[in-house]
Each structure stands twice: as structure tokens, then as C-alpha cells.
Amino acid sequence: MAEHIIGIDIGFGFTKATDGKDFLVFKSVYGEAAELQFRENLLGKAKHDEHLQVEINETSYFVGELAERQSSSRSFTLDQNQFVSSSSKILALAALSKLVHQPKQSIKLVVGLPIGHYRQYKDELAIMLKTTHTFTAVDADGKSTDFDITVSDVRVLPQPIGTVMDRLLGSNGTPKNQRFATDKIGVIDVGFRTTDYTISDKGRYSERGSLTTRNGISRAFTKIGAKLKEACNIDIEIYRLFEAVDSGNIKIRGKAYDLKSITEKSFKQLATAIAADANTVWADDWDIDAIMITGGGGAVLAPYIESQLEGVVIPIQQDLDYRLHNVRGYFKFGLYTWQKKEK
Ligand SMILES: Nc1ncnc2c1ncn2[C@@H]1O[C@H](COP(=O)(O)OP(=O)(O)OP(=O)(O)O)[C@@H](O)[C@H]1O
Ligand SMILES: [Mg+2]
Missing domain, CATH: 3.30.420.40 (ATPase, nucleotide binding domain)
Structure with a gap:
């Protein structure tokens, strides 16, 4: 079974x-x-x-x-x-x-x-x-x-290796996309609090080229929240901002506030910092074949980060909430590991 x-x-x-x-x-x-x-x-x-x-x-x-x-x-x-x-x-x-x-x-x-x-x-x-x-x-x-x-x-x-496994392995846990098993792929995982950088070299995690920073999406949300506080003197918890930012406005006590320009500005700033760190941490890894951007924060920042990266970016599959790519990869990795053994 x-x-x-x-x-x-x-x-x-x-x-x-x-x-x-x-x-x-x-x-x-x-x-x-x-x-x-x-x-x-x-x-x-x-x-x-x-x-x-x-x-x-x-x-x-x-x-x-x-x-x-x-x-x-x-x-x-x-x-x-x-x-x-x-x-x-x-x-x-x-x-x-x-x-x-x-x-x-x-x-x-x-x-x-x-x-x-x-x-x-x-x-x-x-x-x-x-x-x-x-x-x-x-x-x-x-x-x-x-x-x-x-x-x-x-x-x-x-964590970010999950996204590589998700692309490398098919839904039954067998390798389907050889490129992810042979290439050197950099992964940028933009989360809520942190951004993780890592390299998958021929499907293996490489500690070199790995880094964690505090540049999670909450950095940008904190700025947007501060701006809102200035405008209406209300403290909004940052995790509440996702939908507002996504739709471009928020209603507070019946009054609508436009968030588009402050969002654009904060996202650009954060994306610039994230891309700069990638270019620095991978400065010696000129043989990277491609870069993937993942994590929930990646969903919103990818377009801004991409243009500032030195390298080719593989867009991640759009079939799933960006937050879930790692975990789907873990599941497939489990299939790969344990089904193989049982055979
Ligand atoms: N449907 C969604 N609902 C809420 N947030 C979303 C959604 N889609 C994307 N996001 C973004 O995803 C971010 C969280 O991403 P993710 O779940 O990858 O972070 P995390 O792994 O919990 O954080 P960390 O990597 O710092 O530990 C949120 O801050 C938000 O900007
Ligand atoms: Mg994460």
C-alpha cells in the first residue's frame, strides 16, 4: 500500500x-x-x-x-x-x-x-x-x-529547494524535467519575514550561495502601513494588507484610500534590495543556468525583481498560489524518496 x-x-x-x-x-x-x-x-x-x-x-x-x-x-x-x-x-x-x-x-x-x-x-x-x-x-x-x-x-x-523539486519531479514523484536535475539553478524565496537565497546544483542543495535576509514582503507592507497611519491614524496589522495591496485600495471607516503609488514605490525599493543581494551572493556563480523566484512574496515582487537580476529567470508555474510551490515539492520529494526505496 x-x-x-x-x-x-x-x-x-x-x-x-x-x-x-x-x-x-x-x-x-x-x-x-x-x-x-x-x-x-x-x-x-x-x-x-x-x-x-x-x-x-x-x-x-x-x-x-x-x-x-x-x-x-x-x-x-x-x-x-x-x-x-x-x-x-x-x-x-x-x-x-x-x-x-x-x-x-x-x-x-x-x-x-x-x-x-x-x-x-x-x-x-x-x-x-x-x-x-x-x-x-x-x-x-x-x-x-x-x-x-x-x-x-x-x-x-x-525551504526553497521545494520549488526546484516541484519542477524536477512529476506528480507521481518521478523525475520529469531533466533540466532541473542537470542545471545549476538559483532560487530566491521571498516570504513574509525573510528572503532566502539558495542554489540547486544538479538537483542538490549547495550551502555556498545560500543566504537569508530580513527582506521579506513585510518590509514593504510596514511602509505601506506607516503611510496609512499618517493618512488616517489607524494601525493596520501588516498581514491584513495583502488583499488591500492586491486590489489597490482599502476602505477605513467608510473612506477609500488609494494604495497604488505607495505600493509601487515600496515594492520597487524592496525588489531592488532583493535583487542586489542576489547579484552579490551569486557574484562568483557566473555558471548559474537560471534563476527562479518563489514564495508568497515572489508572487507580488517577481516582475520588479526580475528586471534587476543578472541572469535568466525561469517563471514558476502559474497553476498554484506561490506560497505553495515549496510544499508541493516536499510532497513530491517524499514520493520520490520512499516509493523508490520500496520498489
Ligand atoms: N492569497 C494570499 N493571501 C495572503 N498572502 C499572500 C497570498 N498570496 C501571496 N501572498 C503573499 O505571501 C506572503 C507570504 O509568503 P510565504 O507564505 O511564502 O511566506 P512564509 O514562508 O510564511 O515566510 P518566510 O519565508 O519569511 O518564513 C504574504 O506576505 C503575502 O504578501
Ligand atoms: Mg517560506
Whole structure:
């Protein structure tokens, strides 16, 4: 029987996961669960998907949007120091609670780590995940399901490599696009908080040419937010700006504000910094065949970055939310790794 394989990509902005069929995206935020007084949701069933709640070692957590809206105690975004030890486990189990349909099941996991954490934490993360996880998921109606999930094997990849795997491997996990197995490809992964640079040389991760900077999309959003604060004296959380920026305007207390020019300006500035870092970190890698731009921030910045890069850019496939390319690659890498072995 085919192994149950799940890919999980825990970013500073969003946690992304897939079992090859369904994709799950939620904000990488959790907090202690509060007693919900009114479970009845005014909007009915549609919102049920958003209810992410897990109990681990007798502590109950709200995860994602729910934590943001309901946790009485402060919800933590990912903190560098807590990243592997606690945050990643809570976020991973929350993802599993939605993607594993049998409460008692054995699975294999492929997860990504940010470039800056990869070398130091890859073993620790694998050891932490490769065990039997006993936890409880609570749904929107307050009904609990006890899980007993055995993770029998774990692979850890540097995050941006997922996008290369996604292009190299077909949906059944076999190589389909040889160019990604033979060429030297630079990847720029623009996330919420960070931008990661790395090189895939003949399908292998190269530590040389790898870099993490703080130039995530939140840099630009912070500027846009500051401008809005000047205009209407309201603090808007930056993660709320995505849709407003996408549509070009935002309505605050009934008044519309045009965001186009400030967005254009902030994106250009950020893209210039991102491209300049790429040109610097890969200055000696003149033999790079092509560059890919990925990550949720890549979706909005790619056109601005591309024009300033020294090199050829391969556009990523437009069939999927940019945030999900890495995790789809992890899943395919899982198929590639474990199906091959079983044959
Ligand atoms: N549909 C969408 N909804 C919300 N944000 C989106 C969407 N599509 C693209 N984005 C952008 O994606 C960004 C997050 O990208 P991504 O999920 O790759 O970051 P991350 O991996 O969580 O962050 P990091 O790499 O810093 O850890 C958001 O800041 C936003 O600009
Ligand atoms: Mg990321």
C-alpha cells in the first residue's frame, strides 16, 4: 500500500501543508485556547474549516486565524529560539489534524527549514517529529478526536529547494524535467519575514550561495502601513494588507484610500534590495543556468525583481498560489524518496 506522505512548510508568515490532494494554509500563529462561549458561528458552516485547535500535553492551543481572534493570552508568532523546540511541533500537529483522516495512522513527513536554520536544526527537527504523537484535535462544535499518529520517517529540506523539486519531479514523484536535475539553478524565496537565497546544483542543495535576509514582503507592507497611519491614524496589522495591496485600495471607516503609488514605490525599493543581494551572493556563480523566484512574496515582487537580476529567470508555474510551490515539492520529494526505496 502507498505510504501516507505529507509535506509541511512552516514559514514565519504561513504554515503550508499538503497530502498531495488537499492543500492547507494557515497563519503561523498560536495561542492558548480560551473557552469559546458561543460556538455558534453566524456565518455557519463555511467558517468551520478555519477552526484549528489542538491539545498537546494537556495544553489546548488555538492555531492560525482562530488564535489571532480568540486567544486571550498573547499569541506568539514564530520566534527564532522557539522555532524548532515548540512552535514547529504545534504548527505541524495542527496541520496533521486536518490532513490525516485516520486517528491512528502511520505517516512519513517531508518538512522544510529556513536556510539559516537548516544546518543547525535539521537533525533536531527530524528527531522531534519522528515519534508517535498523541494529541487531541477539537473541532468548531467542541467535539474532540484523539490522534495517535506515528511518524515513521522524516526528511528535512532547505525551504526553497521545494520549488526546484516541484519542477524536477512529476506528480507521481518521478523525475520529469531533466533540466532541473542537470542545471545549476538559483532560487530566491521571498516570504513574509525573510528572503532566502539558495542554489540547486544538479538537483542538490549547495550551502555556498545560500543566504537569508530580513527582506521579506513585510518590509514593504510596514511602509505601506506607516503611510496609512499618517493618512488616517489607524494601525493596520501588516498581514491584513495583502488583499488591500492586491486590489489597490482599502476602505477605513467608510473612506477609500488609494494604495497604488505607495505600493509601487515600496515594492520597487524592496525588489531592488532583493535583487542586489542576489547579484552579490551569486557574484562568483557566473555558471548559474537560471534563476527562479518563489514564495508568497515572489508572487507580488517577481516582475520588479526580475528586471534587476543578472541572469535568466525561469517563471514558476502559474497553476498554484506561490506560497505553495515549496510544499508541493516536499510532497513530491517524499514520493520520490520512499516509493523508490520500496520498489
Ligand atoms: N492569497 C494570499 N493571501 C495572503 N498572502 C499572500 C497570498 N498570496 C501571496 N501572498 C503573499 O505571501 C506572503 C507570504 O509568503 P510565504 O507564505 O511564502 O511566506 P512564509 O514562508 O510564511 O515566510 P518566510 O519565508 O519569511 O518564513 C504574504 O506576505 C503575502 O504578501
Ligand atoms: Mg517560506
